[in-house]
Amino acid sequence: MKKEEKLVDVEPVRLPSLGPMRPGKYILISLITVILLALFLLFFLPGIIKGGRYVTFTSSMCGVGVIIDGEYTGSTSGTNYFIESGSHEAEYIKNGITIGKETLVIDHPVFATLFIRRTQTVDIVPSQTDGLYESILDNTLEGVVSYSAVLSYDETYNYPPLYTSYARDVSALGISDVSSDFHLLSSFVTTKEMLDDLKSAAAILDENGIKYSTLDITVLESLISGNGDNTDVTLVSPSGETHYTSDGFYSYSGESFTMGVNGKVSTENMNTLPIRVSTSGFDLAGFYVTEYEYALFVRENPYWAKDNLETLIADGMADDYYLAGITLSTAYVSNLPVRNISWYAADAYCRWLSEKTGTTYRMPSEAEWYQAASSAEDRPYATSILSLDDGTHTSPLSMLGGLWEFTSSAYVPLSRIEGMTYDAESLSSSDIIVKGGSYINDPSDVSKETVGVMRREVCSDYTGLRLVRENI
Secondary structure (H helix, E strand, C coil): CCCCCCCCCCCCCCCEEEEEHHHHHHHHHHHHHHHHHHHHHHHHHHHHHCEEEEEEECCCCCCCEECCCCCEECCCCCEEEEEEEEEEEEEEEECCEHHHEEEEEEECCCCCCCCCCCCEEEECCCCCCCHHHHHHHHHHHHHHHHHHCCCCCCCEEEECHHHHHHHHHHHHHHCCCHHHHHHHCCCCCCCHHHHHHHHHHHHHHHHCCCCCCCCCCHHHHHHHHCCCEEECCCCCCCCCCCCCCCCEEEEEEEEEEEEEECCCCCCCCCCCCEEEEECCCEEEEECCCEEHHHHHHHHHCCCCCCHHHHHHHHHHCCCCCCCCCCCCCCCCCCCCCCCCCCHHHHHHHHHHHHHCCCCCECCHHHHHHHHHHCCCCCCCCCCCCCCCCCCCCCCCCCCCCEEEEEEEEECCCCCCCCCCCCCCHHHCCCEEEEECCCCHHHHHHHCCCCCEEEEECCCCCCCEEECHHHHH
16 A cells, blocks of 8 residues: 655645735726627727618608718618718719708717617608709610610610609609600610619509500500510502702602501511501702811801710710711812711711702601612612712712711611601710611612611711701
């Protein structure tokens, strides 16, 4: 059996006292102090240093922008925006128009702001609405014009709810009747996505008791599905009669005729469906406006000079190709057609010439161009931009081929279904119709029925300008 060892006596360890305070007491106080300090640092100090709230701005209108103290903060998209405590000047904008202002007061919550988001909701009610509806309509129209040209969508190119946004905005403004405007908007439906959006918008308008009108939904469904009926319209052609005026113009009397051909009601044929149109008397130029004639215009209107391109682009009047490859000069006469000008530039030229001469000059409507082209059907397709005048003066030159020609007609995809035509001046957000094809197109692909479409600011080397002069 092992012998028990005797331990050496050791003096016990004693914690020093803090004055009259026993060790256990000041350790407890220290622990409490550390805990309280930690609680203060975690639960109070962040709120003291950075006081404020996360604010969500809401509105019955779509896409309202929020400006706080002169700086853009965000929009009514459901996002929370941190705004510091205090009084702030808030401004609310829609489509660039101020719809309301207010002083926004944010209190100073302190406790647990590091862990708990202190939120606040601000509902924006428009108090200033002058010009707002017109802006909403223009923006919606601009949107449907762009998206009507897209016939399919994928994950990278989605269709936004244009019609439903319009309906919500209209409802928020308390407008009671949008019949004519909504009918026009429905004339741009070219895909199932747009049609579904239109139906949703109609439901919102119904729910709010707002009067509206659309193209026949059944017809739209048939159009998009490709199951539309064939048209069976009695076609009436223009007479083709014209008279040469000896100064390069051809005179036409007013007529009523059918523009287009019978075919299946579908998105593929919607631009050439038959439509009954009428014209008044007009004179059409036998050839395009030339580089020399345009140079005279630019000399008196330096805004349209090529060296002012940056301003023209910024103003939305032209694109990068304005007058590309064209050297304008009034020192020598160039009878080549002017090209690479925008529709806006062509319109400005017509206005300048009208003012200078005292006679109204303009671009032809699609119907006027069609009537004139009917008188030139015996001429061959123009395979160059040069004048191939045979001296007969029976009809204008290069109505088919040569260059695409600007018209004064707005492009509305489903206009023929409703039997309507639209003037470009009355529908400023729309694309415009160009006619006739160009020398690079296959003649078998272009006829007088063919409808080309261009944005107004686009400049093309294959597009020119032919003038109409009001009968004198």
